[in-house]
Amino acid sequence: DTGVSQDPRHKITKRGQNVTFRCDPISEHNRLYWYRQTLGQGPEFLTYFQNEAQLEKSRLLSDRFSAERPKGSFSTLEIQRTEQGDSAMYLCASSLDGRGRLDEQFFGPGTRLTVL
Amino acid sequence: AQTVTQSQPEMSVQEAETVTLSCTYDTSESDYYLFWYKQPPSRQMILVIRQEAYKQQNATENRFSVNFQKAAKSFSLKISDSQLGDAAMYFCASLSGGAQKLVFGQGTRLTINP
Numbered sequence: 001d002t003g004v005s006q007d008p009r010h011k012i013t014k015r016g017q018n019v020t021f022r023c024d025p026i027s028e029h030n031r032l033y034w035y036r037q038t039l040g041q042g043p044e045f046l047t048y049f050q051n052e053a054q055l056e057k058s059r060l061l062s063d064r065f066s067a068e069r070p071k072g073s074f075s076t077l078e079i080q081r082t083e084q085g086d087s088a089m090y091l092c093a094s095s096l097d098g099r100g101r102l103d104e105q106f107f108g109p110g111t112r113l114t115v116l
Numbered sequence: 117a118q119t120v121t122q123s124q125p126e127m128s129v130q131e132a133e134t135v136t137l138s139c140t141y142d143t144s145e146s147d148y149y150l151f152w153y154k155q156p157p158s159r160q161m162i163l164v165i166r167q168e169a170y171k172q173q174n175a176t177e178n179r180f181s182v183n184f185q186k187a188a189k190s191f192s193l194k195i196s197d198s199q200l201g202d203a204a205m206y207f208c209a210s211l212s213g214g215a216q217k218l219v220f221g222q223g224t225r226l227t228i229n230p
Contacts, residue, residue: 003160031216042120042207042220043161056217091161105218107153107161 002026004108006092012114013082020078021111025094032075033105034067035091036060043091049075050097082115089113118143118210122221129198130229136183137193137224139208148212150184152193155223156204164206167191195226203228 005024013019025032030051035043046065047057051072061067064082069075079086089110095103119142129135141150152164167175167184175182179199183192195202208221 033217040222042209042223043218045217045219048216104163109160
């Protein structure tokens with residue numbers, strides 16, 4: 001399967017712990033996005049990368065959140081000192097920069113985080 | 117800032133019937149795109165259909181079509197000949213020409229009754 005993959009699919013942690021999620025985009029895609037989806041809501045944009053450069057960050061991304069894409073391939077999203085309000089589905093998406101053409105974002109299955 | 121509103125938290129339809137999901141949006145941009153995404157239970161989100169705002173013709177993809185009313189900022193999704201596999205959460209989303217982030221509505225849960 002050559003779609004977007006995310007690991008782990010589920011994560012349960014205690015408040016105050018750090019967690020890290022990984023996203024592997026479709027291999028030729030140079031854009032990568034992170035969204036957060038809470039129960040009963042639509043996804044909300046967190047951040048996006050063009051290759052290894054992080055080009056935009058949402059105000060939702062507090063200082064406890066950090067995202068990286070060191071080699072322009074996979075990305076990690078780390079949450080430090082987790083809080084119960086961080087419980088959500090974290091979605092990753094990727095797209096291919098079509099040089100002015102609208103690029104479809106392909107989504108991964110998500111990582112569901114539960115903070116106890 | 118862009119906003120997307122879906123006023124129907126839940127909808128249900130009989131198999132083989134037609135259903136319309138509503139969506140309104142607000143944007144100050146002249147160049148933007150609108151989308152409907154489907155999120156089946158425990159499965160990943162997939163694109164159903166998209167519409168470029170500069171196109172007057174409504175987009176169609178097999179049993180899925182949209183009614184794009186630009187002046188009213190309305191973008192509804194019509195599903196014809198509903199099938200059991202259409203059961204899912206449906207999200208309306210917008211993207212402005214310069215930005216890369218999708219802005220989603222709250223979603224509509226569609227149930228198909230056999």
